[in-house]
Amino acid sequence: MNAEELTQVKVDKSVDARGTSCPGPLLAAKKAIGQIEKGQVMEVLSADEGTRRDIPKWCNKKGFEYLGTIEESGFFKILLRK
Amino acid sequence: MANKKLTLALFSGSVDKLTAAGVILGGAAAEDMDVDIFVLLQAAFAFKKENAMVNDRVSEITDKKDEFLASLDRLNTPHWTEAFKTAKEMTNVKIHICGFAGKVWHGEKLEDFIDLADDICGIGEYMTSAEEADINLFI
Numbered sequence: 001m002n003a004e005e006l007t008q009v010k011v012d013k014s015v016d017a018r019g020t021s022c023p024g025p026l027l028a029a030k031k032a033i034g035q036i037e038k039g040q041v042m043e044v045l046s047a048d049e050g051t052r053r054d055i056p057k058w059c060n061k062k063g064f065e066y067l068g069t070i071e072e073s074g075f076f077k078i079l080l081r082k
Numbered sequence: 083m084a085n086k087k088l089t090l091a092l093f094s095g096s097v098d099k100l101t102a103a104g105v106i107l108g109g110a111a112a113e114d115m116d117v118d119i120f121v122l123l124q125a126a127f128a129f130k131k132e133n134a135m136v137n138d139r140v141s142e143i144t145d146k147k148d149e150f151l152a153s154l155d156r157l158n159t160p161h162w163t164e165a166f167k168t169a170k171e172m173t174n175v176k177i178h179i180c181g182f183a184g185k186v187w188h189g190e191k192l193e194d195f196i197d198l199a200d201d202i203c204g205i206g207e208y209m210t211s212a213e214e215a216d217i218n219l220f221i
Contacts, residue, residue, distance in 0.1 A: 021157045023108030030112045030172060058112055 006068045009079055012040035018047045018075050025051040026058060029080075033064070038082050041067070047075040055080065085174070087116045089215035091208065095124035096141035097162060098150065103221050104165025111172040118211040119166075119177045121199070126183035129195045134163055166198050178203040 001009075015032045017025035025046035036042055044055060052069050055078045059066040067079040088110045092103055103119075110117050121129050128137050140147045160168070169175050179195055179202045189195055192202055212218045 019158055021159060023105055023112065024158075026112045027108050027168065027172065061113060 001068050003068075003070065006070055006079060009041055009067060011043045011079070012036055013042045014045065015042060016045045017051075018045050020046075020048070022048050022050045022054070024048070026054050029055060029058070033062075033082060036082050041079060041081050044078045044080075045075055046078065052076050052078060085114050085116045086216040087118070087211075087214060088217045088219070089208070089211045090117065090119045091122060091212075091218075091220040092119055092125040093122045094141055094221055095126070095128035095137065096139045097128075097137065098140040098142055099221050100125070100128060100162035101154065101159065101165070104160070104162045104169070106219070106221075107166060107169035107175065111169040111175075114173050115216075117169065117173065117175040118208075118215070119175065120203070120208045120211070121177060121179045121183060121195075123180070123183045123186060126179055126189060126195075127187045129177075129179060129199060130187055130189055131194060131196055134196045135161070163196060163198065170198060176200045178207060180205070180208075 013032060013036050015028050017028040020028065025044055025048050029044045032042060056066040059080050065081040067081055070077040090103065094100065107117065127133055138151060140150060143150065177199045179199050181202045181204055184190060184194065184202060192199060
């Protein structure tokens with residue numbers, strides 16, 4: 001999915017973890033994933049550089065689809081489909 | 083499929099290493115790992131009820147302790163007890179106090195330790211847990 005397509009994705013749940021450091025964003029994602037249905041999309045907002053690497057690996061292990069990361073000013077939007 | 087298992091031999095009673103342990107526990111919790119923590123010698127001091135929140139010792143780069151502790155605050159890092167509690171809420175974490183370590187610090191009963199502790203055990207349980215673990219760490 002390219003950057004433009006990513007921005008068009010309908011997000012069902014947004015998790016703002018910008019105030020936390022590792023492993024805060026990953027744990028926030030873990031907590032929130034239980035609140036969406038299979039097939040729905042979640043975005044994780046994180047200012048933590050490590051999270052953009054952690055979430056794709058976590059998705060791979062847990063069987064979720066990592067869609068991509070949008071780089072914003074000072075933070076990342078990391079999108080995944082349950 | 084059974085969850086993967088992390089066994090952690092936690093020897094250190096200093097907040098820098100306990101904080102690192104808390105970060106690793108967060109990673110284990112995110113992946114639904116089962117975790118056994120064995121609280122050994124110096125860590126048993128930190129787990130005593132009267133010490134857990136006031137102990138601010140660090141074991142590395144001790145001349146920069148104030149900067150380190152201030153940075154933890156600046157980064158909104160949860161206290162290690164909070165990180166351990168969060169991990170316990172999110173996955174199967176059992177915290178075992180080594181009976182010998184407890185006695186070293188005059189902790190004979192489970193009630194002498196913070197509520198996160200599940201039981202007091204001997205080294206045999208650590209050996210069994212370590213044999214079964216996918217990841218075995220000593221901190």
